[in-house]
Amino acid sequence: MGESLYVMRRAPETSSCSRRPATRAASTATRRSSDAMRRDFITRSLDNQRSVSEHGSMPDDARLTRRLSAGLGTRRRRGAHVRPGTPPGTLIAAGVPTPARISVLAYNREGATERRDVTVDDALVLTAPGGVTWINVDGLGDTQTLTRLGERFGLHPLALEDVLNVGQRPKVERYDKHLFVVMHTMRIAEGEVAEEQVSLFFGAGWLITVQERPDGDCFGAVREAIRQGRGRVRDAGADYLAYLLIDSVVDAYFPVIEQFGERIQHLESAAIDDPSAIVLVQLQRMRHQLLTLRRAVWPMREEVTVLQRDESQLVTAETRLFLRDVYDHAVQALEIVESLRETAVSVMEVYLSVQNQRLNEVMKVLTVIATIFIPLTTIASIYGMNFKHMPELEWRYGYAWALGLMCASALGMLGYFKRRGWW
Template structure:
């Protein structure tokens, strides 16, 4: 997600307004697909990415990893694995998703929520698994965020992502390391590690937003231009999307911490409280940046108004200087026969000199009153 995009300096490659339109179109498609369908119908988005299945199974002594798996191979892994993590990237293959649901006993409403990508972050508790929906940053630069679903069972964990590419490489590295603490714990600890990675991945993005807002703050004060408004609105749209992703995540984490569930151990809830604190910090940062961005819009309008007032003041002064000169030119341009100035040998240079003196006196008067000083914005002092 490069910070130098043409419109939104900190968002992914696509401009913020284009990402927003794509998200609205996708939401409309999802809602149209679900209209008239019975509850639990699994219908993939026509634009969904191809499905890739990766599996990791491990215990304290051994670790195994395999990519490009099919559903029959997953059924074999269920029989002899201690902790099984299945990562499904891409939701185009609904047959494979349904087969995974049948193998692990997932409710059909869960499968419907997995493929419908407009879900609000939430947590649902079933008899033998916990269903978690979150929003994480999109690593493919297709959008700002994407939906991720987590299924936490007794000895398995399944993740469903919209597209390949995620922020879980550090977690996978921890699992590959012999003697790691994560290897000796259950799926709930792995779920915490994934949730923590998703939340912490927002902090670098918000740092880039902060740097971009500081640059815009300097530009708005020193050199306001219409192009800054488009960038400012792009940042505000991205911050709103981050807020929609983080705000319900607090409720999700609070439910995991508060509710009694045998699949989420008390030892894991201690670490989930740390994730909850990080979500609170994210919300504080997002709200602060949104307020600054809204304030910058007011500063821009004030700067443009002050700049326009300066221009109008100069134009008014110039017009005021030429008003008496136009009067004298009109008087001497009437061409009456008995006007002695018209036939005087030095009348023309005398008229020009007189008008120059009048203009000079007006300039001196305006200068003395301080009306001819062009107010340049001072550089913002360092904090």
């Protein structure tokens, strides 16, 4: 990233409990009013666009509905529904219970062994003596698999519960014999921001990753490096593999950020050239997606810092040096995201300014027209009065005189407006 970007630090937010009741009430009313105005705008925009669509100059209603409703933000994921009063550590499958897809990659200095679509029993058997065993689980619908892995590697039940309850804030938790890491991966899929929670456990000689979906991840380069024996991954332990996976997640943010930058540039051009209702909805949608990206990137700094300062033997001193590079990448990604958010706000202001400028142009034309008709109306009203003695009414050229006076007044005012630059 060639340009230097800086993070806008915010003042600490005041807790809602410390606000006065009147302040909280005003804030709630303002937020509800803003939401209502936005919904009303989208409804009116949809009605206007639908009326044009009936004449064949716009897309169909279904497409317009999707495009306008997308401005309300990205779709939120649904995790496991935990009933109030459920004992802590209870594992509840997210969505419909489905078998998990398990793959194993065991390696040491001599070589690597990879197996895909195996059972949990087979995964527990496949180990690399003196090396590292990486078990990857795709899908959150099989609680039995997580239970077996937890029993075999001593995973804490609260950590396993956080694996199934997606939407966790990225964090690092240290236990007696392993570390638990939560990350969020981001990618663009069909124009939407696809967010996925990746949970990572690692201890001495083993590492487990649990992903929400089996439709691909950002760890392909790490797998290929293990297969080909590139770098020092086969000579290092599970902590170095964890570093590579965290670095892959952070690096995967940059293509998404780059696409956001290109979209903002296109929206900025559209906001100036063609500030339609669709542009405003897309800007609002962009702001929601950038907020989602920020929630994923912001905690990564703290996460890497915790791993750097961890004093246990699970993270070696050499791996901590590599984590500094991940920290720099996380800070860089966060700075770019903050800059994009500010740019999105600026584009929104540009859009509103262009709309106000167009409205001012229309109002100027209407004002000039109304001003021109003021003397014409005055002349017509004077000669329309029903007085008995009005010399012009009996004059042969009275009608032509009145019309000529009106035209002269209108032309004189037009010339004056033109000379002053008002027309």
